[in-house]
Amino acid sequence: MHRRIIAPGVLAAASLLLAIPASAASYSPGAPGIGDPYYPYYGNGGYDVSHYDLRLRYQPKTDELQGTATILAKTTQDLSSFDLDFLLDVSEVRVNGAKAAFTHSQQHELVITPKTPLAKGTPVTVVVRYSGVPSTKSAYGFNTWHRTPDGAVAADEPEAAWWWFPSNDHPSDKATYDVSVAVPDGTQAISNGTLQSTASQRGWTRYSWRQNKPQATYLSTLAIGKFDITTSTSEGGVPVVNAYSKDLGDNDGAARASVERTGEIVDWLSDYFGPYPFSSAGGYVPNTTTGYALETQSRVYYSPKQFAKGSNVSVVVHELAHQWYGDDVSLKKWKDIWLNEGFATYAQWLWSEHEGEGTTQELADYVYASHPADDPFWTVEPGDPGADKQFDDAVYDRGALAIQALRKEVGDDAFFAILKGWPKEHAYGNASVADFQRYAEKVSGKPLAALFGTWLFQPSKPAASAGRAASLVKAGTAVAQPKSWKKIEAAHGGHSDGAAR
Structure with a gap:
């Protein structure tokens, strides 16, 4: 999708490598991408980040951002240089205390050459000093920094970090954060987790x-x-912090009537998915013009x-379910x-x-009946x-239909054990669809390759019998639209619009 462009600065960095002693000949640059086939140059190779410390200063009137990012990592190969994903203007980089050479490459790569090559397994502290106006920066034809009348928001998928902090921008390299x-x-600044302190000085x-x-990284927000x-604690003991722009106008009441139910929904979801996994919960509604929500x-x-169009608790359920x-x-x-x-x-x-607005089976029947066999919906795997x-509708709707088919195949006892056990099995880590299939087979004791193949990887409409449910309707049969449907669709429809920019 993106071509590697060799900029003059990269050639200069390459000439520096010629000065590396013969004993360091095995050292090589980290890959400019982490290896994801969907986004070849997202993330980077050669190191793993454990913590980001971001110390920022932002002026809403001018959209000027100044920052110092301190990144704690460990090398996973012998490194002569490595990349970070970043767009703003960099004034200085230090690696383990020593000044490092740096240059910008492609559309969003910051290439760093440390003074001394880094051996595999070396703890690394990278300090990047930077500044810029995020709203003026773009890559691949888009910008994910959202200006508001009184400030700005960083929230987008699959990328948002480039506009406000340098990172290894791929979900497979997760880290802890301090954001100051x-x-x-x-003016207020809101981010993930818990507020540790506030301090005022000279305005x-x-x-x-x-x-x-x-x-x-894409789940980090500012x-x-x-x-x-507003602050509260759920009945189950989870601290909740919500925030609403003071200029939401007519949407203010509906936003509060929805988001203020966060604590209730977190507790309700915990019955299905297990204990809430983080130190706090909550949400914020800024005065943006985007149409999506993000977890x-x-x-x-x-x-x-x-x-x-009024309160929408369904979208709150969707985004809070993502927390697991x-x-x-x-x-x-x-x-x-x-x-x-x-x-x-x-x-x-x-x-x-x-809520009594349509059962899971009624929703499955409606999705199945709403898309005839020749609908392109079924060609998306x-x-x-x-x-x-x-972020196609099929990933959401056919995706949920696949889960209902799994439920019918393994039975409720095994199904709900899978729902609750999966977040515990891979807590704070990463997993694949194949990992989930293996886990579901282990818990249920059933072979599930055929079911997963049919519902997740078959580019055509599955036969009703593949759902193991007599209520999956025959072709051409009319099915009433469940009362909840429009709000369910609004939740992922807006989300996908945002991701597609």
Whole structure:
């Protein structure tokens, strides 16, 4: 999808390698991509990050961002140089205390050549000093930094970090975070995890947030503006922090009526998925023009448009379900997106049944009947949809239909044991669709290759009998639309619009 462009700076870096002693001849540059076939140059090879410490200063009036990122990592090969994914202007890089050479390559690569090559297994501290106006930067024709009337928001998928901090931008390299942001007095800065402290000095207030559990880069968020912040604790003991822009207008009431139910929904989902995996929960609704929501870890991003037609608890269920399926257990590669979106959509189906607005089987029947055999919907394979179809309706709806088929195949006892056991099995790690199939087979004691092949990888409409459910309707049979359907669709429809930019 993207071509590697050799810039003059890269040639200069290559000439530096000629000066490396013969004893270091085995040292080589880290790969400019982590190896994901959907996004060849996302992430980087040669190292693994354990922690990001981001100390930032942001001026909302001008959109100017200044930052110092301290990245703790360990090398996974003998490295002569390595890349970070980043777009802003860099003034200095240090590796283990020594100044390092650096240059920009391609559209979003920061190539760093340390003063001394790094042996495999070496702990590395990388310090990057930078500044810039994020809204003026673009890569591959898009920008994911969202300006608001009183600030800005970083929240997008599959990439958002490049516009505000240098990173190894792929879900397979998760890390903990400290995010400290200074903003003018009267403005607030919101990020993931828990607020550790606030401090005011000379007209600026610094907000320091900590995410103490591993987090994928695209799940890191930053929101700067003027918010009304509410705090509470769920009945199950989970601290909840929500925030609403003070200029949401007519959407304010519906947004609060939805997002303020976060604690209730976290506790409800815990009955299905196990204990909530993070130190806090919550969400924020900034005054943006985007149309999607995003499961930013422990602090969900919601667009005001999600509430333009009234309250929408279903989208809150979807994004909170991701805290287990997508955030706690993250995908290994982007082709494994079904593990995120299929299960978050199925959580909405469970909520629909809970609310008496349509059972999971009624929703499955409706999805199956709504798409005739020649509908392109069935040509999308949720288990590997391709980069262009990664957020297609089929990944959500056919993906949830596959989960209902699994439930019918293994029975409720095994099915709900799988739902709850999976986040525990791969807690704070990464997993693939193949990993999930093996786990489901282990728990259920049944071979499931045929079922997974039919529902996730067959580019045509499965026969009704493949669902092991007599209620899956025959072709041409009309099925009433469940009451919950439009809100379920709104949750993932807006999400996919955002991801597709």
